[in-house]
Amino acid sequence: MTQSQVAPVTLSVVQAPIAARLPAVQAHLRHVVEADFKLIVDVNSHLLRMQGKMFRPTLVLLADAAVGEPTERAIPLAAAVELVHLATLVHDDSVDHSVLRRGMPTINSLFSHQVSVIMGDYLFSRAMIELVRIGDMHPLHVMSRVTNDMTVGEMRQLLAHDYLKFTEEDYDLLIKAKTASLIAGACEVGAYHAEPRLRDALGRFGEALGMAFQIVDDLLDYTEDTSVTGKPSGLDLREHKMTLPLIAALPEMSEAERQAVTRLMQTPEPSEGQIAEVVASVTRTGGLEYARDRAQRLSLQAERELEELPATPAREALRASISYVVERRR
Amino acid sequence: MTQSQVAPVTLSVVQAPIAARLPAVQAHLRHVVEADFKLIVDVNSHLLRMQGKMFRPTLVLLADAAVGEPTERAIPLAAAVELVHLATLVHDDSVDHSVLRRGMPTINSLFSHQVSVIMGDYLFSRAMIELVRIGDMHPLHVMSRVTNDMTVGEMRQLLAHDYLKFTEEDYDLLIKAKTASLIAGACEVGAYHAEPRLRDALGRFGEALGMAFQIVDDLLDYTEDTSVTGKPSGLDLREHKMTLPLIAALPEMSEAERQAVTRLMQTPEPSEGQIAEVVASVTRTGGLEYARDRAQRLSLQAERELEELPATPAREALRASISYVVERRR
Numbered sequence: 001m002t003q004s005q006v007a008p009v010t011l012s013v014v015q016a017p018i019a020a021r022l023p024a025v026q027a028h029l030r031h032v033v034e035a036d037f038k039l040i041v042d043v044n045s046h047l048l049r050m051q052g053k054m055f056r057p058t059l060v061l062l063a064d065a066a067v068g069e070p071t072e073r074a075i076p077l078a079a080a081v082e083l084v085h086l087a088t089l090v091h092d093d094s095v096d097h098s099v100l101r102r103g104m105p106t107i108n109s110l111f112s113h114q115v116s117v118i119m120g121d122y123l124f125s126r127a128m129i130e131l132v133r134i135g136d137m138h139p140l141h142v143m144s145r146v147t148n149d150m151t152v153g154e155m156r157q158l159l160a161h162d163y164l165k166f167t168e169e170d171y172d173l174l175i176k177a178k179t180a181s182l183i184a185g186a187c188e189v190g191a192y193h194a195e196p197r198l199r200d201a202l203g204r205f206g207e208a209l210g211m212a213f214q215i216v217d218d219l220l221d222y223t224e225d226t227s228v229t230g231k232p233s234g235l236d237l238r239e240h241k242m243t244l245p246l247i248a249a250l251p252e253m254s255e256a257e258r259q260a261v262t263r264l265m266q267t268p269e270p271s272e273g274q275i276a277e278v279v280a281s282v283t284r285t286g287g288l289e290y291a292r293d294r295a296q297r298l299s300l301q302a303e304r305e306l307e308e309l310p311a312t313p314a315r316e317a318l319r320a321s322i323s324y325v326v327e328r329r330r
Numbered sequence: 331m332t333q334s335q336v337a338p339v340t341l342s343v344v345q346a347p348i349a350a351r352l353p354a355v356q357a358h359l360r361h362v363v364e365a366d367f368k369l370i371v372d373v374n375s376h377l378l379r380m381q382g383k384m385f386r387p388t389l390v391l392l393a394d395a396a397v398g399e400p401t402e403r404a405i406p407l408a409a410a411v412e413l414v415h416l417a418t419l420v421h422d423d424s425v426d427h428s429v430l431r432r433g434m435p436t437i438n439s440l441f442s443h444q445v446s447v448i449m450g451d452y453l454f455s456r457a458m459i460e461l462v463r464i465g466d467m468h469p470l471h472v473m474s475r476v477t478n479d480m481t482v483g484e485m486r487q488l489l490a491h492d493y494l495k496f497t498e499e500d501y502d503l504l505i506k507a508k509t510a511s512l513i514a515g516a517c518e519v520g521a522y523h524a525e526p527r528l529r530d531a532l533g534r535f536g537e538a539l540g541m542a543f544q545i546v547d548d549l550l551d552y553t554e555d556t557s558v559t560g561k562p563s564g565l566d567l568r569e570h571k572m573t574l575p576l577i578a579a580l581p582e583m584s585e586a587e588r589q590a591v592t593r594l595m596q597t598p599e600p601s602e603g604q605i606a607e608v609v610a611s612v613t614r615t616g617g618l619e620y621a622r623d624r625a626q627r628l629s630l631q632a633e634r635e636l637e638e639l640p641a642t643p644a645r646e647a648l649r650a651s652i653s654y655v656v657e658r659r660r
Binding site: 158 | 456474489
């Protein structure tokens with residue numbers, strides 16, 4: 001077997017058709033968050049240092065290029081979408097009391113809970129200012145709906161700790177709202193100038209992609225360690241969060257295994273041993289396989305949506321983004 | 331002296347020209363925050379029970395009526411402005427760890443820190459959805475700027491604890507951003523359909539009114555107790571927050587008085603006695619008088635701005651709102 005056959009799709013393959021435009025998005029992002037207030041400047045520079053893979057701006061730019069000639073407006077739109085994403089991360093970390101994000105300290109741990117609440121609001125309102133400046137009502141419509149969906153997702157997340165009641169249906173509603181809405185929004189916003197048929201197909205593509213993205217995230221929490229993901233492994237179990245692998249595994253478990261889950265869920269600070277025991281049960285009873293299979297089915301669904309689009313390098317990059325999402329390790 | 335000469339202007343006088351429209355604003359508000367998710371429904375019903383004086387919606391409706399025939403759009407605009415206000419209160423209480431608001435438990439104390447962060451985001455994004463639905467770019471422009479200003483105000487608030495460095499100029503910037511921006515925004519948004527000359531005059535009116543509003547709030551913290559204001563008295567000193575009375579008083583204090591302030595600021599949980607001592611010094615050295623005088627000067631400035639407007643009952647109600655703000659006890 002040659003190297004190329006097993007190599008997963010890298011982000012650079014996905015970004016290839018729009019890579020030349022990403023620095024402009026980053027520059028625009030820096031410009032939009034600018035402030036003349038030292039504390040905000042400090043938080044911003046930390047946030048921009050911890051900046052991630054620009055996956056959502058990539059989708060905006062690819063959607064833009066997939067429906068016609070690349071537009072100038074896609075740059076500020078991509079920056080606004082990433083800004084909403086950053087705002088959400090800052091509030092999520094504050095809500096979860098997370099200490100690490102992408103291997104770096106979170107705003108709440110480095111500054112304070114107060115600063116993270118305010119800073120999330122700051123970034124979000126800056127994104128809105130930027131969308132207003134762009135002056136088209138459609139992206140404003142999409143992004144205000146998306147941010148609202150994400151708050152409902154965060155509320156649903158609070159209930160994902162009741163492991164006896166949280167079903168796969170609840171999980172689907174949660175990941176649609178929390179993760180898939182913004183990824184779908186990025187695709188829709190990128191295609192804001194396209195005919196509704198293409199825009200809607202891209203929206204559906206983004207929703208399936210976003211759900212697969214979150215399922216893979218939740219899988220990685222079971223399978224990868226800190227050195228790879230930049231956050232503690234087994235964190236969801238440690239925080240008593242129900243995700244798909246455990247939801248799927250529970251009915252297949254022995255009584256003794258289920259009791260171990262109950263004990264873990266009732267222990268405020270579960271030990272490494274407890275976590276390892278439940279991870280082993282979830283693996284043995286096919287929870288990981290089940291989640292991988294769901295991600296695969298969502299991938300196929302996302303791929304089908306792309307058939308609506310004309311054949312372009314941007315469409316092929318969107319197709320590659322599916323493999324990237326499903327095969328990634330972090 | 332007869333009763334009428336000393337009676338302060340009541341809110342019902344201010345609201346008289348638009349009182350018939352306020353129930354529609356409240357109904358619209360309930361409609362806009364609606365959710366099919368139980369936790370959100372529960373938080374909403376608590377929030378709507380604790381709902382305040384509808385002062386900002388009143389300003390929207392008065393500004394609307396002061397520049398021409400009352401418009402239909404003023405109702406949803408007023409609801410959106412109140413919603414942004416509610417969102418801000420929820421996050422402010424979370425940032426300050428406040429337990430009481432208008433004599434009722436705050437969202438963070440009744441539910442949790444998590445719920446209050448998410449719920450603030452929920453309300454804010456609902457307001458944005460509503461502004462997008464209204465479909466005019468100008469209110470979106472004003473409200474996204476205002477919400478951003480308020481976050482900068484909250485950041486400035488975090489620095490208001492350094493009592494040796496926090497000047498009256500810092501205080502002015504703080505209250506402009508934190509409080510006056512939304513009150514000015516309410517006036518501007520209400521007049522969104524008016525000629526710029528009137529809209530700008532109403533914006534400046536709102537800024538002066540809003541600054542006076544915050545100064546009076548900060549004064550009440552020195553002069554009124556829980557039974558009147560619905561929150562603990564002396565709270566700002568207890569939380570080591572610098573406000574105008576103390577800023578103005580400090581240079582007039584004796585060395586011993588200043589040392590008492592230093593001790594209070596260095597005590598994590600100051601005693602009632604310590605607080606009473608500093609309140610007495612601030613009173614003796616004219617800090618309260620100074621703040622009252624600033625509020626008065628801002629009132630005159632607000633009144634002058636109203637001269638731009640045609641003589642209408644709405645304009646007279648706006649004039650009455652100045653007295654209401656400056657004379658209120660809670």
